[in-house]
Amino acid sequence: MKTSDLLSYCMSKPGAEQYVHSDWKATQIKVDDVLFAMVHEVKGRPAVSLKTTPTLADLLREQHRDVSPGEHLNKSHWSTLYLDGTLKDSQIYYLVDASLQQALDTHHPGVNHDR
Known part of the structure; x- marks a missing residue:
């Protein structure tokens, strides 16, 4: 995945x-x-850090070598995914959506965030 596609x-x-x-x-x-x-870039590679539940973070890190604890962020809730690795674009897009939902639920509990 290209960084520009992810940003868009x-x-x-x-x-x-x-x-x-x-x-x-x-x-x-x-x-x-x-x-x-x-x-951002991590070790010269394009990457994105996304918020997840600690359970999902552990699962992603176990199953994908291109997922690691979040750079500069709470490592139990944030994971860094390399964009030039083995994750499919569809998986990254799904995790972006999940990150948005998780972040909003954490900061605005009880509010319907369907967008």
Whole structure:
């Protein structure tokens, strides 16, 4: 997956806003000021960090060598996925959607976030 395709998909979410975190050389994508994706390079490879449940994070890391604990973020809730690895684009898109839902549920519990 190309970084530009991932950014376009993230920015297609209603209310999505893009911020540059210069210290981390990362592009953060937020909805309602809640981070749900961070696009950056890790070890020279294009990557995205996404929020998941700790159970899903463990499962992804066990099943995919291209998924690791989140860079710069809470490692039990955030995983970094390499965009040039073995994950299919459809899997990455699904995890972006799940990350958005997880992030909003965590910061705004009890609110219907169907967008």
